[in-house]
Amino acid sequence: MGIFEKFFVRNTAGSNEQGHFPDVVLHKKKILEILHKTSRPVFLAEKRILLDRYDRLENALKQNWKKYQIAYSLKTNYDIARSRIFQSQGAWAEVVSGYEYVLAKRLGFSGSEIICNGPIKRDNELIAAVQQNALVHIDNQDELLRVMRLGRILKDKARLGLRISTLLPSGKTSRFGFSVPNGEALAAVRLLHSSHIRLKSIHLHIGSDVDSVDSYQKAAKLMALFCNEVERIQKFPVSCIDMGGGFPADGKAPYGYGHWSSKPISDYIQAIAYSLRRYLARPNTKTLVVEPGRYLVDNAVIFITRIYNVNRCNGVIQVLTDGSVTLLPLSYYRPQIVKVYSPLCIRKTGDSLHGIIYGATCQENDMLYEGGLPKDISIGDYVVYYSVGAYNSSMGNRFITGYNKPTIFI
C-alpha cells in the first residue's frame, strides 16, 4: 500500500463522505487535452463533486429544519462563484466586502439573496445594501454606532442582524462580532432597542475547519438562548438564525491541530438543529441559514503542476515544479495531499522515498510538500494536489510567476 492509499484509508474512518476527489485517471482524456493546451499549472474543478456536496448539505438541512437557506461564502473560491453552480441550485451569496457585494450583484443575486458580513462596511456600502434589501450583520461597536446614526434611512425597512461570538477554543475573545460571554452582545441589543432598531437575524460563525460536532451543538445552544433574550427585549421575532460556516472538508489536519476527524455534513446540521429545537422559544418561526465555503468547494478542486527538475541527493529527492506556494498559499496552513502521474496520466505508485517538492519562485522556502514520493518520479511528470478548492485561488497571488490562472471546470 502506497502512502496515498494509507492516507485515504486513515481518513475514511468515521465518515462516509471521504474519497470524493476528482479522479484523474477517469478524466484522463479531458485533463490531457487541457494540459496540452497550456504550459502553466492549472486548477481543475469537478462539477459533479460540487453538486454532490451541495446536495448532501441541502438534504441534511431538509431533514432537520423546516425553513433553511444556504449562502455560499464567495471568498472561498471566486471562480466557483462566477460559475454560478451553487446559485443555480438556489444558494444565496455571503459577502464580506464592498468588492464581493458588487460581484454578487454582477452575478445576478438580488439584494435579498445577499448576506453582508465582514468587519468593515463603509457608510455608502451599508446604505446601498440595506436599500437593496440585503441582510446586513452588524459586526462591531463602530458599525453599530454608524447604523444608529444612519438610523432614519435604515431602521424601518432594514434587514439588520447582529454578529455574536462565543469564546474561541483558546479561551480568547473573538475579534469578530459582539461577545455573548462578556455581555457585549446583550448591551448592543439594548442600545439598538433604545433607537427602535429591530434585529431580524442573529449570526454566529465559530471558526474555520471546525471538526467538532459538539462545538456546533454548544454554539447553537448559545445562539438559541441569546435569540430568546433578544426577542424578549425587542418584543419582535427574530426570523433568521445564521450559524455561519466552518464545516470541514477532507484535506489533512491543519498544522497545530492535535486531533482531526471531519464528519459527514449531516452530523453538524443535526447537532445544530437539535440545540435550536431544544432551546429556541419559537423554533418553527425561524429560517436556519448556513454559510459554508470550504465544505462545498475544497474536495472538488485539484491543482496540476509539471516537474521541471529532479535532484537525488543523500537519499532525498528534490523536485522542482512550476507550482508555487504563491499559487497554493494554504501549503503553509496544512500538509498537502499529492499524487504523481506520468505524462500520460498514469499514476506512479511504486516504492516511495523521502522527497521535497519545491515551487517556481526564487524563495528558498517555496516548498509545497515534504514526504514520500515515488522512486521513479521524473521530469515531465505531473504532481497533482488534492483538496485545494478553498481559499487557494482566492488568496493566491502573482508573485514571480506573473499569473493566477482561473479554474477550469470538468
Ligand SMILES: Cc1ncc(COP(=O)(O)O)c(C=O)c1O
Ligand atoms: C462570516 C463567515 N461565514 C462563512 C465563512 C466560510 O467559512 P468556511 O469556508 O470555513 O466554511 C467564513 C470564513 O471565514 C466567515 O468568516
